[in-house]
Amino acid sequence: ASLTLYHSPTSPYVRKVMVLLHETGQLDAVTLRGVQLSPVHPSTELNEHNPAGKIPALVLPDGSVLHDSRVILDYLDHQHQGTPLIPREGPARWRRLTLASLADAMLDAAVLTRYETFLRPEDKRWDDWVLGQFSKIDRSLEVFEQASGELEKHFDVAAISLACALGYLDFRMPDLNWRRDCPRLAAWYSAVSLRPSLQATTPTP
Ligand code: GSH
Incomplete structure (x- = not known):
């Protein structure tokens, strides 16, 4: 998979991304990288990718990083051929x-x-x-x-x-x-x- 998603199974914002991946048939495009964090127990690895220290964050093949969940949903909605899940206009x-x-x-x-x-x-x-x-x-x-x-x-x-x-x-x-x-x-x-x-x-x- 060419995309890496900073992930936790209990994060509702990560869940939005996972649901969109399911709905649009893109699960295989993403490798999950699990992190456990809170504002008082940050992840230094994640902080390097997202200074806000929040998940989800999505690392693209060129190493650039997208966040937050809204931006990631928008990006992934442009990577499939079906009906857009975010109306375009x-x-x-x-x-x-x-x-x-x-x-x-x-x-x-x-x-x-x-x-x-x-x-x-x-x-x-x-x-x-x-x-x-x-x-x-x-x-x-x-x-x-x-x-x-x-x-x-x-x-x-x-x-x-x-x-x-x-x-x-x-x-x-x-x-x-x-x-x-x-x-x-x-x-x-x-x-x-x-x-x-x-x-x-x-x-x-
Ligand atoms: N607006 C962000 C989004 O839509 O992605 C919110 C993300 C968010 O708050 N994620 C929580 C988090 O990473 C996990 S559910 N919290 C760690 C922190 O706030 O330091």
């Missing part, structure tokens, strides 16, 4: 990218909360800050519940990002019980969860 492009961005924002809030509640020493935690992150998640879920009809059109960048974000909520915040207030989103998610790309990339503790 028109209103659909901006709408789907904005939905994907909202899914990423919801995921960012969940990951920051995880770091705050799991990594940070207990006496240094800040409850209001965590509550602020949960509010972002709640507002985003509400929008996706309203937009659930739009999601069904195509399993594209918006759907991939949202499925990975919801998968992360189930993985790290099982008590959130987001399905209670989002029945239509829950139905969409349970249907798309059967896709081989999501089945093959489900995180396990």
